[in-house]
Amino acid sequence: MHEVGIASEILRVGQIEAARRPGARLIAVSVRIGVLAGVDSDALRFAWEVLSQPTEGVAPRLDIEVVPRRNRCEVCSMEFFSDMLGEDCPACSSRNSRLLGGDELQLASVEVEE
Amino acid sequence: MTTVVPVEKKVLHENQRIAGELRKRFEEQHVLCLNLISAPGSGKTTLLEKTLNCFQKNEKVALLTGDLQTENDARRLAVYGFPVQQIVTGSVCHLDGKMIERALEKWELAALDLLLIENVGNLVCPSSYDLGEAAKIVLLSVTEGEDKPLKYPSIFVKSDVMVITKIDLLPYVSLNLERMKANARQVHPGIEIIELSCKTGDGLDVWLAWLERRRDSVRERLLCARS
Ligand SMILES: Nc1nc2c(ncn2[C@@H]2O[C@H](COP(=O)(O)OP(=O)(O)O)[C@@H](O)[C@H]2O)c(=O)[nH]1
Ligand SMILES: [Mg+2]
């Protein structure tokens, strides 16, 4: 259960980014989470609800976009998405592919009210 | 008025930054750093004990071992005479870059060529935290079931090697070993697989040979740097 640590890091970075714009209030933070990031979205949302409660006003929203696994075939170089466990290449059926993405844990943007 | 401000930063960019600095230091000092990860009880400490037992006394190896509580593992490993530090994480379910950085303040990196890190027993969280290691190694014992690579794919995707431990217990469990290996290869086609038993010693030579190969590639870089 490291989602609490991840949620507090998202909040911390989100607040720093919002503070770059004087007087702005943090409304939402958008993150992209790869299916292989080892982070559970529900646990993260739950941790966020607990951590993001401000002493006054409304808590900022957490928007999560789940990113699929992206692969490149080592045989024919075809790039393709698959479920988290990986799949054979749709073009040449090779089993042999390299991971291109799907393990990211990325803070995409913050939404602020000015 | 609300505005969306693009950020595009890794959530764990602070850990990533520290891990990047550690990796650079390991490379500059020609230290091979390996990060051993498994569920609690898969045999990380035992494998490290067997490994240290095979080393000459003048080997420049040091160990960091992480646990939520107790110094037990550090005590077990200290018997072999190499420098060991326990990292007690309290409630944190993984090691992070900062913990490694802090532990290394006590050692002269230049005096080492191998740093073995035993992560906190957990198949999920350690996979998110880069420690600057050259490779992650995932251990899975034969009593844990063949489906674990499918249930915890992140760590199997990120590990260079899967070490299947406790193969002496195969006669007592209804594990489909071939299926376990196929599952690991499904999520990570290029993963290397080593099967061993620390009890009988079967397969330890394969593990030690793998380790030696990785150390050789670091030594070669050192020779190139000097010449
Ligand atoms: N039968 C058998 N038991 C083992 C083997 N390796 C470790 N064990 C036992 O498994 C238990 C957990 O091992 P330990 O190294 O502490 O696991 P860790 O939590 O991953 O560090 C201990 O009781 C070990 O004696 C093995 O190869 N065969
Ligand atoms: Mg241990």
Ligand SMILES: [Zn+2]
């Ligand atoms: Zn292909």
